[in-house]
Every structure is written in structure tokens, then in C-alpha cells.
Amino acid sequence: MFDFFWNLGSFIFALGILVTVHEYGHFWVARRAGVEVLRFSIGFGKPLYRWYDKHGTEYVIAMIPLGGYVKMLDGRVDDVPSDKQHLAFNNKPVMSRIAVVAAGPIANFLFAIIVLAAMYMIGVQSAKPIVGNVQVNSRAVQANIQSGDHILSMSGKEVNTWQDVTFSLMSHLGEDVIEVKVKDAQQQIAIRKINVDGWKLDKQDEAPLTAIGIMPFRPALTLTLGHIAKESAAELAGLQINDTIKSLDNKPVTSWQQFVQIIQSSPNQTLSLNIERNGINQIIQITPQARQGQDGTMQGFLGVVPLLEKWPDGYIETRHYGPLDSMVLGAEKTFELVRLSFDMIGSLLTGQVSVKNLSGPVGIAVGAGTSVSYGIVAFLSFLALISVNLGVFNLLPLPVLDGGHLMYYIIELIRKKPVSEKTQELGFKVGAIVLIALTCFALLNDVSRL
Incomplete structure (x- = not known):
């Protein structure tokens, strides 16, 4: 239950930041284009708090924190x-309307640059x-x-982290x-050549590294508990962090994998666990909870995570950058993420990436909660990634999104006259259906991961 509320709170906090940034982009450019802004709302539904500025714009914090809008x-x-015709959005030149609509996604990209720059200055x-x-x-x-190979570059581009390697793999689909x-x-x-001809990410949640057969180096798991x-x-059984597992039902436990196998095969069965705590051996009775495994059978679940052995010298790297270098790196990384996002959309359309890999709000919530628990640097990285995804998603040419409006305005710019209202209305209906279908599919994927 704690994890649920932690993830929910983290999700609302992250989404609130990103929606505010996106809508402020629209708001800021609209004001400078001479458009009267009636309302700036974070969330939908019943207003919880509202106030007005000197221009008469209403600012609203609403009950349902799943988006926002600028009216x-x-x-x-x-x-x-x-006397206000000149302040209406629809009466502005088409280039002004394009600027107002494009400002939301652009604000998300600029925010990602700033967030990543802050992350690089803190130290990664x-x-x-x-x-x-x-x-x-x-x-x-x-x-x-x-085993033991240190990957230095992919297709001529330097890589410093496993995230760099993963993004490079995905960009070469x-x-x-x-x-x-x-x-x-x-x-x-040495130069190794990986044959990726015909390679697809067609399994749900399969990591690109796993798909080609690479397991990143990780220190061995110990038998000492690091998280409960x-x-x-x-x-409930009274286990504590730093307890060390010695035996289970009078049988010595020599590896974490052995311990996990016994626990999984013993749902709702009481076991005698011998642990060492502060140099003293103790016997604790544990009863693993039952939950359904991936194969559909019931498996035991204890709820513990072990400590890892120390990383070997030279395997962990901390990189700090100055303000200017951080901004340059932030811009480069944001551009890479934007390009990768569009590549993934193309791969989804061509079938090289399965739609089973789509994530909805539940997946984002879990990601938000996990990143917050890992610290400020991980959360900043998560914010940047989701901000870029939000910007790219809104640029899709679906009439209910910013990209759909931009599509109509660009057509108007070329034809020298607006798209007919009948055509726009039909486009909005089709776009809404597609968007709802994508959302439902992503939610189903999220539920299947729980």
C-alpha cells in the first residue's frame, strides 16, 4: 500500500511539473502574440484553488491532476x-497560431535541456x-x-553508460x-560486428540488451538483506536490514538464487529461517505470501532484496561538468532523445517494436516512484525523458493534439485558406478515437505488468 501511494504521489508531482511547463509554453507565446488568455488550468474538473492576475486571466488548480490546458x-x-476581435486566437495570422501551438512541445524540450544540464552539474x-x-x-x-569486454563505442559514437548503449541499439533498429x-x-x-538484420523488439518489456544476448556486469548478490x-x-516475520541468511529448515543456504527458489516453491508455508544478526544466530519463522507467477502458478514471495558485493575498482564512474558544458550536453542528449522517440514511433508503425512495449500512466507512475526513491539525479533523468516523450507525443499529427493543429495550420499556410470546419471536425473525431485506443492499449499493457 505504501508503494502505491508513493508511486501515485510521485506521478502527480512529476506530471504537474511537466504539464505546467507545457501549458506555460502555450501561455507565454500566446501573450506575446497578442492573444487574450482566459484561463490557465493545471488539472481538470472542479477547481480546488483559483486566482486572477492584472490581465484578468484565471489561474486554476483543479481536482483531477491528469493534464491541463490554456483557454x-x-x-x-x-x-x-x-472591441476584442483583435485579441482572439482565430483572428491572428497563421504564423502566430503556429507559434502558439508549437510552444508547448518546444517548452518540454527546453525544460529537458535545463533538467539534464542540472543533472550533469550535480554529477552523474x-x-x-x-x-x-x-x-x-x-x-x-x-x-x-x-565477458569482461568494455564497450567503448557503437557505430563510431562513444558510449559511457549502459543507457548510452541501449539508446544506440534502439536507434539502429x-x-x-x-x-x-x-x-x-x-x-x-577490438571491433565486433553485431548482426541485427531482422532483429525486432517483439516481446513485452524485453530490454534491447537482453534481446541481443548481453548481460551487463553486476556485483554478485550476497545473503545479507539490504531492503525489506x-x-x-x-x-511481518521481523526480518531486518543487514540480517544474513544462514539456513532454511536446517538446510544450509549457499546462494541467493537457492534461497529464492525455496521461497518461490513455498507459498503460504511456514519455514524456519536461521539468520545472523549482530553476530548472533537467531531462528525466525517466516511464511511467504502467495502471488501468481508469470507461468500462472502460485509462487511464494517474501519481500526482501539482498545487498550486492562491492563494485570492482574502476567499474563505477562519476562525471561532473561545468555550467556551459552541462548545457551543451543537455542539448545534445535532448536532441538524441527526440530523435530516438521519433525512431521508436517509426519502429512501432513498421512492426520492429511491438505495441506490447507501450506504457501508460501506471507504467509512468511506477517509473516516477522508482526514480524518486533512487535520488535527485535519477528523478531529473526521468523528468527529462518523460518531458521529451510528452513533447514528441504532442507533435503527432492527430487533430486532438498540438501536432494535429499544426498540420491544419501548415496546410492553411500552403493553401492560403483554412481547412474547412467539416474536415477539421471529422479529423478531431478520428484523432480522438485513435488517442483513446492508444491509451486503452497502453493501460492494458500496464495492467499486464502488475
């Missing part, structure tokens, strides 16, 4: 007095992309990628070969 004076929906700690294991009969094995520059365990530089979930069977 402008518009002769298509309002009765506009003759990450694991170097050093290969842990390589799956048998995988594309990575065929490319002769080996649909190609034949990816050249990977590595430094092997003997410190020798709230209201879990472990907490």
Missing part, C-alpha cells in the same frame, strides 16, 4: 465582442558498460562479444550490422 479567446467557441554516477555474461546462441555470441568497439579483459582494442518491503511477509 484562449477564440471566435470559434466564444462570443467575441467587436554510472556503471561503465562492461559485459558481465553473454547468452548462448545469441547475436552477441555470434559477434564474439565476451532496421539496420544490418552494428560495429561495436570494445576493450577486452586483456586491455586489447513494507507490509511484506519479511517485515
Whole structure:
């Protein structure tokens, strides 16, 4: 229950920031284009709090925190007095209307640059992309990628983190070969060629690295507890962080994997767990909770996470940058994310990425809660990623989105006359149906992941 409210609160906080940024983009440009703004609302539904500025604009914090909007004076929906015709959005030149509509997504991209720049100035700690294991009969094995290889570049572009490697893989979907520059365990530089001809991300939530057979290096799991979930069977049994597992039902436990297998095979069964706490052995009775596994069978669940062994020297890197370098890096990373987002949309349309990988608000909420728990740097990275996705999504040429309005205005710019109201109305209906269908599909994907 705690995780639910934590994720929900993090989601509302993150969404509130991003929606405010997006709508402020529309608001700021509308004001400078001479459009009268009637309302700036964060959320929908019944207003919880409202106030007015000297221009008469109403600012609203509404009950349903799932979006927002800027309401402008518009002769298509309002009765506009003759003395205010020049302030109506629909009476502005088409270039002014394009600027107002495009300002929302642009604000999201600018926000991502600023957030990423702040992240780089704080300092980014990450694991170097050093290969842990390589799956048998995988594309990575065929490319002769080996355990201990340090990936230096992908198709000529330097990579410093596993996120860089993942983004590079995703950006090369649909190609034949990816050249990977590595430094092997003997410190020798080599070029490996991964055959990605016909490669698709057609399984739900399958990571690109896993799909080609690469397992990033991670320190081994210990038998010492590092985290205990709230209201879990472990907490109810009295287990504590830093307890070390010794045996289970008088059988020695020698690895975390062995412990997990026993717990999963014992749903709702009481077991005697021997632990060491502060140098003293204790016996604790535990009863793993039952939950459904991926194969449909009931499995035991204790709610504990182990500590990891120490990272080897040189495997973790912390990078700090000055203000100017941070802004440049933030801009470069934002551009990369925008390009990758459009690439993924194209891959979804061509079937190279399965629609099973779409995430909706539940997936975003879980991501928000997880990133907040990891600290400010992880949360800033999450905010930047979602801000870019929000901007790109709004640029899709669906009439109910900013991109749909831009499409109509660009057509008007070319034809020298607006698109007919009948055509626009039909487009809005089709766009709404497509948007609702996408939302429902993403929600179904979210539910299937729970």
C-alpha cells in the first residue's frame, strides 16, 4: 500500500511539473502574440484553488491532476465582442497560431535541456558498460562479444553508460550490422560486428540488451538483506536490514538464487529461517505470501532484496561538468532523445517494436516512484525523458493534439485558406478515437505488468 501511494504521489508531482511547463509554453507565446488568455488550468474538473492576475486571466488548480490546458479567446467557441476581435486566437495570422501551438512541445524540450544540464552539474554516477555474461546462441555470441569486454563505442559514437548503449541499439533498429568497439579483459582494442538484420523488439518489456544476448556486469548478490518491503511477509516475520541468511529448515543456504527458489516453491508455508544478526544466530519463522507467477502458478514471495558485493575498482564512474558544458550536453542528449522517440514511433508503425512495449500512466507512475526513491539525479533523468516523450507525443499529427493543429495550420499556410470546419471536425473525431485506443492499449499493457 505504501508503494502505491508513493508511486501515485510521485506521478502527480512529476506530471504537474511537466504539464505546467507545457501549458506555460502555450501561455507565454500566446501573450506575446497578442492573444487574450482566459484561463490557465493545471488539472481538470472542479477547481480546488483559483486566482486572477492584472490581465484578468484565471489561474486554476483543479481536482483531477491528469493534464491541463490554456483557454484562449477564440471566435470559434466564444462570443467575441467587436472591441476584442483583435485579441482572439482565430483572428491572428497563421504564423502566430503556429507559434502558439508549437510552444508547448518546444517548452518540454527546453525544460529537458535545463533538467539534464542540472543533472550533469550535480554529477552523474554510472556503471561503465562492461559485459558481465553473454547468452548462448545469441547475436552477441555470434559477434564474439565476451565477458569482461568494455564497450567503448557503437557505430563510431562513444558510449559511457549502459543507457548510452541501449539508446544506440534502439536507434539502429532496421539496420544490418552494428560495429561495436570494445576493450577486452586483456586491455586489447577490438571491433565486433553485431548482426541485427531482422532483429525486432517483439516481446513485452524485453530490454534491447537482453534481446541481443548481453548481460551487463553486476556485483554478485550476497545473503545479507539490504531492503525489506513494507507490509511484506519479511517485515511481518521481523526480518531486518543487514540480517544474513544462514539456513532454511536446517538446510544450509549457499546462494541467493537457492534461497529464492525455496521461497518461490513455498507459498503460504511456514519455514524456519536461521539468520545472523549482530553476530548472533537467531531462528525466525517466516511464511511467504502467495502471488501468481508469470507461468500462472502460485509462487511464494517474501519481500526482501539482498545487498550486492562491492563494485570492482574502476567499474563505477562519476562525471561532473561545468555550467556551459552541462548545457551543451543537455542539448545534445535532448536532441538524441527526440530523435530516438521519433525512431521508436517509426519502429512501432513498421512492426520492429511491438505495441506490447507501450506504457501508460501506471507504467509512468511506477517509473516516477522508482526514480524518486533512487535520488535527485535519477528523478531529473526521468523528468527529462518523460518531458521529451510528452513533447514528441504532442507533435503527432492527430487533430486532438498540438501536432494535429499544426498540420491544419501548415496546410492553411500552403493553401492560403483554412481547412474547412467539416474536415477539421471529422479529423478531431478520428484523432480522438485513435488517442483513446492508444491509451486503452497502453493501460492494458500496464495492467499486464502488475
